[in-house]
Amino acid sequence: MRPGEVERVTVAESVDRYVEMVRAKSVTGTLAPSSAELYARDALTFAALAGPGRVLDDLSGGDVDEVLLRFARKPDGRRARPEPAVAGVASQSAASQARFRRSVSAFFRYAVVAGWVQLDPMAAVTVRPRRRGGLRxxxxxxxxxxxxxxxxxxxxxxxxxxxxxxxxxxxxxxxxxxxxxxxxxxxxxxxxxxxxxxxxxxxxxxxxxxxxxxxxxxxxxxxxxxxxxxxxxxxxxxxxxxxxxxxxxxxxxxxxxxxxxxxxxxxxxxxxxxxxxxxxxxxxxxxxxxxxxxxxxxxxxxxxxxxxxxxxxxxxxxxxxxxxxxxxxxxxxxxxxxxxxxxxxxxxx
Missing domain, CATH: 1.10.443.10 (Intergrase catalytic core)
Structure with a gap:
């Protein structure tokens, strides 16, 4: 698809289509059901943090950086009583941040192929999660x-x-x-x-x-x-x-x-x-x-x-x-x- 033919879909619509695609892959056996649900969950989280009504092709690397930072500060829902976010302190672990970033990258790779964006904004992303210092x-x-x-x-x-x-x-x-x-x-x-x-x-x-x-x-x-x-x-x-x-x-x-x-x-x-x-x-x-x-x-x-x-x-x-x-x-x-x-x-x- 040429740049002029990019489909200007909203973030919410593109994520809905993407989620439908990954869940279909789990049905056909090309993707494990647990992996499909993980990709789907992260994509839906991305839509909520980026703004569901925005046009996907309008998002820049800076916009994705902001989404990654918001996710890092997002309370960990697995805890019974999530601790309140503290300025400058990440609530999500380095492993969770790295996983979310990989999921967002996979989403945008598909968006390029589907013709929803002209360029993959992940190439301009600067936010990187802290590397883990070995396994617990x-x-x-x-x-x-x-x-x-x-x-x-x-x-x-x-x-x-x-x-x-x-x-x-x-x-x-x-x-x-x-x-x-x-x-x-x-x-x-x-x-x-x-x-x-x-x-x-x-x-x-x-x-x-x-x-x-x-x-x-x-x-x-x-x-x-x-x-x-x-x-x-x-x-x-x-x-x-x-x-x-x-x-x-x-x-x-x-x-x-x-x-x-x-x-x-x-x-x-x-x-x-x-x-x-x-x-x-x-x-x-x-x-x-x-x-x-x-x-x-x-x-x-x-x-x-x-x-x-x-x-x-x-x-x-x-x-x-x-x-x-x-x-x-x-x-x-x-x-x-x-x-x-x-x-x-x-x-x-």
Whole structure:
């Protein structure tokens, strides 16, 4: 489309069309539903901050700068009682600001293709979010001792006494078996938390005597990941004894069920991890998030000299370069590498 043919649509109208497009992509499988909703939410926030009635093509880089600054000062709605904005102080984290900026950039790239703007104003934007100074501790990989303590607690929990009513628990399901399975899957396979909660019973199958998990990941990509033997054993026990039937004896579709028999929500997973962590010896206990367990999987697989492409496939990344973000340093790793330096073989006896 030539510059003279630019369609002068308002910010609100262009965002509505864009949101419809990204949600359609989630229906066709080219964009994960969670990603589509994130893009849609940020686009709607952009429209509210930029002024819904303004013509999109009239926005300059300075106008977008102002929107980014307004977003940075916007109270974080995830808090129960958002703190009032303070002049010169950002209410949004650096990560949230960077994510919002990426969403706005994606919106304007589409606007150029759709013919709503002559030039992408993001090229003239000067506001940049502060870079994060590394991951928070709970999002970093566990050490071998910490991971072994957590996995041991998960296996012990899953191996608890079967059946029977437990005080404060349902008699028709074993939530302790479910909790152990969740931690084992997160730490041994490293799925995204959305991939874990979206898992259905039919996504697990056996091929050649090995139990596999068909994971439906980002961008409509799927991967078949073999489960380690101890994890497969807990999975089989959970499928056999741990899940309650729905009314009239129907088998539920979701793998992980809440106490009420519904699909487990993403927000419930952290509580499960914390309950299992409480059973770990204090000297090996360290707080960790689901994403931190994903880091743990990648870090220890790579530290064990596992093929990088195999690790990429386990985690569901399209590019090997992405692994760098999931690779944390381990205590003693450099010392071990230097002890077996390839250019300096050990002296002969």
């Amino acid at each position: 501790a709970e999002r970093r990989a566990l050490t071998a001792e910490q991971a072994e303590g957590l996995l041991g607690a998960a296996r012990d929990l899953a191996a608890g006494p079967p059946g029977g009513a437990v005080a404060g628990r349902r008699a028709d399901q074993r939530t302790e078996l479910r909790d152990g399975l969740i931690v084992l899957l997160l730490a041994a396979v490293g799925p995204r938390v959305s991939e874990l909660t979206r898992a259905d019973v039919e996504h697990f199958f056996v091929n050649g005597g090995t139990r596999y998990w068909r994971i439906f990941g980002k961008g409509g990509r799927t991967r078949d990941v073999p489960l380690p033997g101890p994890v497969a054993d807990v999975l089989d026990a959970y499928l056999r004894d741990g899940r309650r039937l729905l009314d009239r004896g129907r088998e539920p579709k979701a793998l992980l069920l809440s106490w009420r028999g519904r699909r487990l929500a993403r927000g419930d997973v952290q509580g499960v991890i914390d309950r299992v962590l409480a059973r770990v010896e204090p000297e090996r206990r360290r707080g960790v998030t689901p994403h931190g367990l994903r880091h743990t999987t990648a870090t220890h697989l790579l530290a064990a000299a596992t093929d990088m492409d195999a690790v990429r496939r386990v985690l569901g990344h399209a590019d090997l370069s992405t692994l760098g973000r999931y690779r944390d340093e381990l205590p003693g790793e450099l010392e071990a590498a230097m002890r077996v330096h390839p250019l300096l073989p050990p002296p002969r006896a």
